Amino acid sequence: MSALLDRVPKQLYIAGKWRDSADGSRFEVRDPGTEQVLGEVADGQASDAGAAVDAAAGAQEEWAATAPRERGEILRRAWQLMTDRADSLAELMTLEMGKSLAESRAEVTYAAEFFRWFSEEAVRIDGRYTRSPAGGGGRTLVTRQPVGPCLLITPWNFPLAMGTRKIGPAVAAGCTMIVKPPQLTPLSMLNLAGLLAEAGLPDGVLNVVPSTSASRVVEPVLGDPRVRKLSFTGSTEVGRKLVGQCARHLQKMSMELGGNAPFLVFGDADLEAAVRGAVTAKMRNNGESCVAANRFHVHESVAAEFTRRLTERMAAMKTGHGTEDGVEVGPLVDGGQRDKVVKLVEDAVSRGAIAEAGGKPLSGKGFFYPPTVLSGVPPEARILREEVFGPVAPVTTFADEDEAVRLANDTEFGLVGYLFTSDLDRAIRVGERLQTGMAGINTGLVSNAAAPFGGIKASGFGREGGAEGIDEYLEVKYLALAVNAP
Numbered sequence: 195m196s197a198l199l200d201r202v203p204k205q206l207y208i209a210g211k212w213r214d215s216a217d218g219s220r221f222e223v224r225d226p227g228t229e230q231v232l233g234e235v236a237d238g239q240a241s242d243a244g245a246a247v248d249a250a251a252g253a254q255e256e257w258a259a260t261a262p263r264e265r266g267e268i269l270r271r272a273w274q275l276m277t278d279r280a281d282s283l284a285e286l287m288t289l290e291m292g293k294s295l296a297e298s299r300a301e302v303t304y305a306a307e308f309f310r311w312f313s314e315e316a317v318r319i320d321g322r323y324t325r326s327p328a329g330g331g332g333r334t335l336v337t338r339q340p341v342g343p344c345l346l347i348t349p350w351n352f353p354l355a356m357g358t359r360k361i362g363p364a365v366a367a368g369c370t371m372i373v374k375p376p377q378l379t380p381l382s383m384l385n386l387a388g389l390l391a392e393a394g395l396p397d398g399v400l401n402v403v404p405s406t407s408a409s410r411v412v413e414p415v416l417g418d419p420r421v422r423k424l425s426f427t428g429s430t431e432v433g434r435k436l437v438g439q440c441a442r443h444l445q446k447m448s449m450e451l452g453g454n455a456p457f458l459v460f461g462d463a464d465l466e467a468a469v470r471g472a473v474t475a476k477m478r479n480n481g482e483s484c485v486a487a488n489r490f491h492v493h494e495s496v497a498a499e500f501t502r503r504l505t506e507r508m509a510a511m512k513t514g515h516g517t518e519d520g521v522e523v524g525p526l527v528d529g530g531q532r533d534k535v536v537k538l539v540e541d542a543v544s545r546g547a548i549a550e551a552g553g554k555p556l557s558g559k560g561f562f563y564p565p566t567v568l569s570g571v572p573p574e575a576r577i578l579r580e581e582v583f584g585p586v587a588p589v590t591t592f593a594d595e596d597e598a599v600r601l602a603n604d605t606e607f608g609l610v611g612y613l614f615t616s617d618l619d620r621a622i623r624v625g626e627r628l629q630t631g632m633a634g635i636n637t638g639l640v641s642n643a644a645a646p647f648g649g650i651k652a653s654g655f656g657r658e659g660g661a662e663g664i665d666e667y668l669e670v671k672y673l674a675l676a677v678n679a680p
């Protein structure tokens with residue numbers, strides 16, 4: 195483990211060079227399972243952010259002019275390197291973020307897949323050529339060009355995948371970038387920067403500036419009109435502030451913000467499949483995901499049986515340090531995250547909910563919270579309105595389809611909803627009525643590099659992944675032609 199940590203770069207990555215921060219300061223990164231220090235990382239200052247913008251802006255023109263195939267091949271090599279090194283990438287992620295090794299391996303595959311997907315999209319940036327409706331030699335040529343230098347702000351919950359799904363399309367489109375990784379889990383991103391350099395990414399295209407102060411890095415970057423795009427994954431609260439910061443230079447934005455995903459189980463659902471889907475939708479990534487099912491609305495005819503089976507599965511999951519054999523549930527990322535889960539569960543129980551499994555944090559070192567199922571959760575419980583970001587499944591009931599849809603949509607968020615039914619008409623009908631950017635029908639997993647991930651309402655705007663993902667990094671350019679032809 196220490197050899198792995200020794201190999202990981204811990205400096206800023208600017209213009210293809212590893213360097214200390216302007217004032218030489220560093221910050222500690224800790225293992226949330228032991229609370230021990232894993233290493234010290236350079237703490238980016240405002241002038242470092244300025245240097246990163248200079249590097250990205252300086253590299254932009256030449257990078258935009260590279261052949262799309264060349265950009266695609268760099269991404270393909272990066273996919274291969276990630277695949278070859280999956281075990282060490284996963285171990286590093288588990289150490290800094292906490293999730294089990296199995297979860298980290300799944301994330302490495304998911305993360306690498308964004309590079310493979312966008313290596314294939316790089317050569318499919320299309321345009322059109324049309325004759326003017328009025329004729330007389332007028333022609334319209336529409337092409338798409340890279341938007342320019344981008345600021346990519348990534349969260350701690352998926353230290354690699356939330357980076358690759360921004361870096362992949364930016365590289366494919368021909369944009370340069372400044373990445374601000376999370377303070378809690380910067381090591382995976384720094385490691386990835388080294389891997390991308392090995393894959394052949396030219397100096398200055400990717401710059402990484404970790405910092406203990408997001409605003410210290412973000413303000414000078416967004417305050418610079420050469421930066422043309424922001425892609426942010428994080429809370430709605432921070433997203434709202436960043437939207438305001440982009441107003442000055444009218445930078446293009448993608449906002450992947452908070453969620454409050456409903457999980458609907460209808461009376462005609464295959465209950466076994468619904469329970470399996472529920473465990474995936476709730477427990478993937480320790481529940482620390484914006485697409486995690488946040489509340490379970492179950493038809494009253496099957497609620498008792500669904501709760502019994504869900505409780506049995508969740509209670510059997512092994513909690514422990516993510517690197518231990520057989521562990522499925524690692525620690526939460528830090529004390530603040532665990533306190534939030536504790537408070538939301540206490541609030542629900544104080545209002546009459548029953549903890550069928552779990553319900554209390556584990557004592558000792560590390561930020562452990564066991565898989566928890568709450569039944570009889572009353573409508574006024576905060577956990578039904580706020581994103582818990584932890585392994586807690588609150589269950590409530592509904593009487594008919596209209597009530598299920600009303601409950602599902604009764605939130606300011608609109609990222610994803612899940613529904614289980616064996617009636618195809620109902621599946622499509624309810625899927626269409628959900629006010630979300632995505633719906634999982636008889637599945638607890640929607641995340642897929644080949645599909646457009648994103649939300650509506652307070653969950654943000656813009657799409658990541660799929661054929662749509664590269665559009666966020668391109669601008670439409672129209673050339674009007676006058677030709678000597680009819």
Ligand code: SIN
Nearest residue numbers: 351427483484485641
């Ligand atoms: C997120 O939690 O922000 C994204 C989760 C995913 O891509 O599956």
